[in-house]
Amino acid sequence: MIEETTEKSVPLNRREFLNLAWLASLGFVFVDVAGLTILFAMPRFKEGEFGGVFIVGSSDILPSTDAPPQNYPKVKFWLSNTEEGVKALYKVCTHLGCLYNWNSQEGKFICPCHGSQFQKDGTYIQGPAPRSLDQFVVQAVDAETGEVIAQTPPDGSAVQIPEDREVIIKVDTGAKIIGQRHS
Ligand code: FES
Structure with a gap:
């Protein structure tokens, strides 16, 4: 006889949900900061144009x-x-x-x-x-x-x-x- 195992999805409790939300917002902040850092590290003006x-x-x-x-x-x-x-x-x-x-x-x-x-x-x-x-x-x-x-x-x-x-x-x-x- 084959025993069937079915996995039931367990809903997140409040604490787990808040942890996930916090991690997601941390990820967004990190991506924003990294993007801005790259933007500021790049030269603003090309050689040969006014400002460079x-x-x-x-x-x-x-x-x-x-x-x-x-x-x-x-x-x-x-x-x-x-x-x-x-x-x-x-x-x-x-x-x-x-x-x-x-x-x-x-x-x-x-x-x-x-x-x-x-x-x-x-x-x-x-x-x-x-x-x-x-x-x-x-x-x-x-x-x-x-x-x-x-x-x-x-x-x-x-x-x-x-x-x-x-x-x-x-x-x-x-x-x-x-x-x-x-x-
Ligand atoms: S004298 Fe040059 S702007 Fe007034």
């Missing part, structure tokens, strides 16, 4: 010290080369955020909105702007090793580009240095 690092190129494409600054509209800066060195000036006026322009006749930046003026290196000249132009960190990296040889210091001084070796110029549009306030 832009590769200008080798030092021989820098404007000469007596040439007008070079306009990089997609990444929102003017690359300005003076006797003191190179700066990447953020294109937004420090008064109320208009886009200022280079005026070749007068040899300075002039904002069309309220007339603020700035020297080629971004230093405030006159107008309602409360400070000199903001700028981004410029880096000169060794073309072979990728080693950073020179970069904009925290005080925003211009960077001298070494001439004794081949370098690549990069601008980090995610690293802004605020212009100095004038009295």
Whole structure:
């Protein structure tokens, strides 16, 4: 005679149900936290777009010290080369955020909105702007090793580009240095 065994499902009691619910919610929290961690660990901006690092190129494409600054509209800066060195000036006026322009006749930046003026290196000249132009960190990296040889210091001084070796110029549009306030 074959004995039949039938398994009956036993309903969960209250404690078991609460334990299961707690474990399930813990799982959801874990998945959420893991997802957010991965999201924050990923770079927010791709290389070459505004907010990330832009590769200008080798030092021989820098404007000469007596040439007008070079306009990089997609990444929102003017690359300005003076006797003191190179700066990447953020294109937004420090008064109320208009886009200022280079005026070749007068040899300075002039904002069309309220007339603020700035020297080629971004230093405030006159107008309602409360400070000199903001700028981004410029880096000169060794073309072979990728080693950073020179970069904009925290005080925003211009960077001298070494001439004794081949370098690549990069601008980090995610690293802004605020212009100095004038009295
Ligand atoms: S926004 Fe440039 S002077 Fe006002």
